[in-house]
Amino acid sequence: MTRNHGVSTLTALFLLTGCEGTLPEQSPANIDMEVQRQEAKETGLDLSVVDLSASCAATALTLSAAIKNERPTGIGNSTAAVYAGTPGAGGVRLGTISVPWLVGGETFPFSLSYTVPEGTTKVVVVADEDGTYPEDDEDNNFASIDFEIPCATNQQPVANCQNVTVPADAACQGSASIDNGSFDPDGFPGPFSVEQSPAGPYGLGTTSAQLLVSDGAATRTCSANVTVVDVSAPTPGANRGLVIQPVLGSDYVLVSLDDCAMPAVDNCGGELDLGASASIIRVTSDESNDALSLLRLLACDDIKLSPDRKSAMVRAEAALLGNGRVYNFTYSVKDASGNSAIGTCNVKVPALLANPAIDSGVVYCQGDNCPSGSRSPGLLCSLL
Numbered sequence: 001m002t003r004n005h006g007v008s009t010l011t012a013l014f015l016l017t018g019c020e021g022t023l024p025e026q027s028p029a030n031i032d033m034e035v036q037r038q039e040a041k042e043t044g045l046d047l048s049v050v051d052l053s054a055s056c057a058a059t060a061l062t063l064s065a066a067i068k069n070e071r072p073t074g075i076g077n078s079t080a081a082v083y084a085g086t087p088g089a090g091g092v093r094l095g096t097i098s099v100p101w102l103v104g105g106e107t108f109p110f111s112l113s114y115t116v117p118e119g120t121t122k123v124v125v126v127a128d129e130d131g132t133y134p135e136d137d138e139d140n141n142f143a144s145i146d147f148e149i150p151c152a153t154n155q156q157p158v159a160n161c162q163n164v165t166v167p168a169d170a171a172c173q174g175s176a177s178i179d180n181g182s183f184d185p186d187g188f189p190g191p192f193s194v195e196q197s198p199a200g201p202y203g204l205g206t207t208s209a210q211l212l213v214s215d216g217a218a219t220r221t222c223s224a225n226v227t228v229v230d231v232s233a234p235t236p237g238a239n240r241g242l243v244i245q246p247v248l249g250s251d252y253v254l255v256s257l258d259d260c261a262m263p264a265v266d267n268c269g270g271e272l273d274l275g276a277s278a279s280i281i282r283v284t285s286d287e288s289n290d291a292l293s294l295l296r297l298l299a300c301d302d303i304k305l306s307p308d309r310k311s312a313m314v315r316a317e318a319a320l321l322g323n324g325r326v327y328n329f330t331y332s333v334k335d336a337s338g339n340s341a342i343g344t345c346n347v348k349v350p351a352l353l354a355n356p357a358i359d360s361g362v363v364y365c366q367g368d369n370c371p372s373g374s375r376s377p378g379l380l381c382s383l384l
Helices: 009-017 028-041 379-383
Strands: 047-057 060-069 078-084 092-099 107-115 120-126 142-151 164-167 193-197 205-214 219-229 252-256 264-266 270-272 278-285 303-305 311-315 325-334 340-349 364-367
Touching: 047 107, 047 120, 047 142, 060 078, 060 092, 060 120, 078 107, 092 107, 278 303, 278 311, 303 364, 311 325
Parallel strands: 164 219
Antiparallel strands: 047 060, 060 107, 078 092, 078 120, 120 142, 193 205, 205 219, 252 311, 264 270, 278 325, 278 364, 303 311, 325 340
């Protein structure tokens, strides 16, 4: 009789897992099989794009790069491609490169030129563009360059000039720009600049100037005139303070504008000779024409203007009971450009005992624009 010694299922489980209930460690043979399975997933093939450089001149692209076999084993012929922009996102394929058989670690360099679309800002090179080989690393199949300035055909800058007229300054010069809105239509490549020659300041009269406009690559020019005009009136000179002494017979004394006032000063003409550039408008006296004088009781026509209005004859007398006589000269001085100014000066005749004359206001006047009633010769003189 034979006894069957069976082993229960629970006993068998304990024998396999141990008392702790864990599975036994894998054998070295099992580990080798796992490594083999991982290695089976790798193809040993890997192409990459290296040494990429590119530049744009307008829309002309110059590019150089290389396709490299990153693995030790050889790889067959392949095709690379160049794109303007990102492939699959609006990029335009510019062309392809036939890459020959490459031994392990070998590099295939190439240099090409293309015409790219206006405004291209990115160039991409793709290795194994048609996906012929299943590679271990597909990410290095792409290399790109971004341009800070878009590839574009340069539009010429526009030079606009205009004639300009400006007033002369205190130094009889003027500064002005003849630029009438010169611009660069595309703002490319930069920097934009405008240069005027001669730069100024400019002297009195008309000067031809030229404008040079540059967009950083191309230039344009235009010309115009800068005219500097004198619009400033001269500044009359100071009063000389001429004093004439009363003379026996109340004789006339010839007084010119140069005797009465200092020269006028002009920004463009310098010192102006009053004899050449000024004329008397009127001469007034603060005493009546028929005033009784100290040395001659009555003398008329106290003021006589010269025909050219460059001088006047005035009597060297003062009223017997007055505070001296003051002749006021009002004159116009004009520069070479026709700008004029009004100046004044006076001639004084001392009173009795040589007391300084004091101006008492206009009583008698000869010339233009005299105050109302000041032209009267006086009662006594009108009877003569």
